[in-house]
Amino acid sequence: MFNYFHNHFQAFNRALVRIFSNFTSSLMMFVVIGVTLFLPSSGLLIVENISQISNNIAYDAELSLFLEKGIKQDQIDFIQSALNKTLIIKKTHYESKLTAWDKLQSKLNLNPLSTGISENPLPDAFFISLNTFNEKEINALIDNLKTIDGVENVFFDAGWVKKLRSILYLLKIGLAFLGAILITILIVVIGNTIRLQTLTHKDEIEVSKLIGATNSFIQRPFIYTGLIYGLGGGLITISTLKLTIEVFNKAAVNLEAMLGGTFILKNLVWQQNLSVILISMIIGCSASFFAAHQSVKKFEIFK
């Protein structure tokens, strides 16, 4: 067992020697991996931050039911009782036209005399919270409500949060696809680099085979090289993400006064850092494994 780990340690050392002996090209590989992984990671980071904000918005699907102008109180009571009996309605809030008018005047600082408005233009209204997002049920309810005498109009609102979430969901899927494509590109790039390295070590591979090395022994330093590429690339991705978050947040704070609000990106937590590094290392490791496996097999001298 000790010898097994010693062997791995030696292969890791050989990989480190190879990386440091070609440090410039290794650094280039780190940057390629780092920047390629930065693209989907930064996209996911932004979408994740927006998602968290949208998740914090508590909302229900809501209907606004506006009544006809000359509606009588007994009709209003009838509508109220009909609404109370409907199962998918969570709660209703009645706002008379007088209350609404008062609220509007105080909010906008309106003086009816100065604005030339002679009478209250607002209708009586019910604001209804629903306990469902099912569009069919909501549409059926709207159709029913419209048939009630005294109902002028029914509006369905608060759907925007749902729409935002749908858009964010689509964005996530898009970014996942982009990520998958970029990871494929990375696997090809790393694999090709490792394949070229096997060609430069062709003599060593052939001699090793002649003196009894197994394929896994020969592949090991190449796989460790890919693993180290992944580690370096992952660290560059994290550093770039942190830098971007810092720069973005500084700019956001500066613009806060101008925009009347701010959007701060949350810094990466250690689990996210670890995930990025692990994904990057897995990509490096698997790409180098496949490339080294194929190349070492090609140098097969057994016939």
Add this chain to the structure above:
Amino acid sequence: MINFEKVFKRYPGNMDALQDITLEILPAELVFVTGPSGAGKSTLLKLISSVEKPTSGTIVFENKNLSQLKTKDIPYLRRHFGMIFQDHKLLYDRNCFENVALPLAINNIDGLDINRRVRAALDKVGLLNKEKIMPISLSGGEQQRLAIARAIVSRPSILIADEPTGNLDREYADEIMNIFYSFQQVGVTVIISTHELPITPIKHKKIHLIGGKLKGQINNVQLLS
């Protein structure tokens, strides 16, 4: 130790490299495989070390039929052999010590033992003072001696040398041959392919090939130097 039974080897293009070879190599024998170019000497050595598989016939080494050996078992078989080539097959990006240490790393031998055994092997071939030198700066004879050190460092039971003195002048060639004889004296089976049988003072077996056929197998010939 090694038995060939009606072995044929045909390469693509219908070229019969070896035909109907039946022979036996005993432990601690010194064997010379002789014959002109194209006689099949290298093919015979490749069959012993499982670099090639026979087209038909059986090759038995230590009760294992090499023609039926699985690919995954071949590396472990190779570890029984120390192999030396005419072109040395040294790694020119590693120094002498690292070249000799390679088989030990493959055999999972740990660091302290590696130092001791590599130095012993280099000492045996007279290169102990050049362990840090890169092989490119060694002479042809020294490079071949380094290749021998690499072949013997893992203490193989058989040394296989494919025309080891082919590129060397007489003085270096004799030096190399003397190293082989010394290993045979301590119980290692030594199989050497060569164009011409060298003048050797010790017992040996001569396997003579012409056109892929065994033309003679002479045992225990003793020549006087």
